[in-house]
Amino acid sequence: MKMYSFKGAVLGLGLAVFAAGSAAADMLADIKASGEMTFGTEMHYAPFDLLVNGQYEGLCKDLMDEVTKDLGVTPKYNDLPWTSVLPGLEAGKFQMVNAPVTITAERMERYSFTLPIADASVGLIKRTGDDRITKPEDIAGLVVGSQKGSAQLEQLKVFGEGVGGIDVREYSSVDEAYADLAAGRLDAVAGSFPLLGYAASKRPEIFETVTPVFGEKKYFAWVAVKSEETESMIAAVNEILLNMQDDGRMAKLHEKWLGTAVELPREMPAVK
Amino acid sequence: MFSWSTIVENLPYLLQATRFTLLVSGLGMGLGLVMGMVLCVARLSPIRWISRIAALYVSFFRGVPLLVQLLLAYYFLPSIGIDIPPLWAAVCSIGLCAAAYIAEILRGALIAVPHGQAEAAAALGMHPFTIWKRILIPQALKISMPSLVNELIMLVKVSSLVSAVGIVELTRMSQSISAATFRPLEIYIAAAAIYLVINLALAGLGQALEKRLDY
């Protein structure tokens, strides 16, 4: 069962050429026929995806459990390093990425997004008790870390120019940025606010959030391969997400994991 | 503040993941040793094209990072119609890569076995296969035991890369627990201790084997 793949050919010394291939199939029909839906995520994004006592938990899991329950299928979750998640999706190793992926224009060109599942606006954390930073603008001239390639990093850079320049450091994963904030090499870490809030709630003696959030309004959503075969699957998931907004399940799970429920858009937000 | 309780609470999960470290590196070792011997014989083959292919194999698998080999096996091969389950992609990548290093180690050791021995055996009418089995390989193994153990210890450590195809082994589990507890130092120190125990056991086993080969 391969919905979408790279048709590859090996040339010479291992150089490869690839182009999007297609096969006439419908992913939703396959899922219903097999009774199983497969997902890839990195279980490192507390409170969205995390391992607690060796078990997968988090907002994304709870939400997806509800979605698959409504679809009448069993979810199967795979834990992969982030650098393997999108290649895995494209190689057809699983059908959807249920990690929180920030919706951006560039990514929409390459992937199909579901409706938003949570707010992804960028915020900051600092070391607890650091009086130099009381509002986001105070990071002017300081050293701020963020995750490489993330939408929040882009927002941070734009914000930095607005406040007269900051020293931005890029990390392979946000976990290392936290470690460097704790070690004192960074003055703050920028990321999506729910993630930072969770870190601050877990280690309040080290991390403290800086309010308010800044930059453009951003949302998290799940992604699938962009192709005709996934259209019906995305539509089905979207419909369930809207139902969950209506019947209060979404708000309940948001309160459980994020502490507050936010209003989410009912249609795809416009992105630049 | 170093938190011992974090280590104690999470030790069972680290040990659970250690099983995969042991499984992948154990199977990888087996494949690597067998493939390594075959490759070594091929490299020493008097037939030109066979030794050339073996040399190219060694160059590729030593030159290209294992992570890339692994990603190619798992994410690229499906696009040309070969789909391998994660565990086998992991074991094969590790084993085939280790084979390149093991072949070189064995080749170095074989060169050190005095030439006269094989010639004497041949003069006694021994079959070439028997000469390899009874004379060359046992001695090469003995000479190369320290380097082989080194290579196997290396293999246990690089097995952490297989998380790239979705296998949750010791390093991956440590990263996940760190991400959830925000206590990376404690967890990494615990993981380091587990690796150390495995590798000390391997080193001990190597020394015992070396003594047994002393006949």
Added chain:
Amino acid sequence: MDIDLFVQYGPMLLRGLLNTVLCWIVGAAGGIALGFVIAVAMYYGPRPLRYVLRGYIEVIRGTPFLIQLFILYYGGPNIGLRLDPVPAGILGLIIYGSPYYAEIFRAGLQAVPRGMIEAGRAMAMSEGKILRRITLPILMVSSVPPLTNFSIILTKETAILSIVTVPELLYQVQTMSAETFAYMEAMFALALFYWGFVEVISWAGRKLEHKTNAFLSKELSA
């Protein structure tokens, strides 16, 4: 395969390769130097020192570089050791490589035939001269192939410096793939750069092997 990407990101990737090569050169050279000192200390030193060094070798060799570097860089500040990414990465490589190099030299020292040293003594050579004219040349020759071999392994370990934000090859490739989603291209860039780099080292190792062999036969016949 999007070739334009290599044009666009080419300078960045080359800078990454340069950093990889620099960290490797300093890391390997430092590791060889430290390894040599450890091997000599273990060969000639008193027993307690030998036990301490044996412990060091087993602990460093038995644990993954990723974890060592993480603890050095992110844990170091807890005990007042605050290093910048590049020095931390290089120091990490030196520490990680030293036990392997030490073992290579130790094996080399043990392989120097005792008869040759005794012959030197019989010819009334001074201990310094025996070391210079007999022990070291033989050690050099027997150590070059395994030194090359381990130095090749060390090239791959430099990729781990990306976790402490050293802008080496993997770090730059990650930036490229995170910004463009070009994972295939990223993999091929890594494969080709490393393969080329390793081939150059193997070639240099073989040259060095011939040089030392030639040097030795000249020295011994002189």
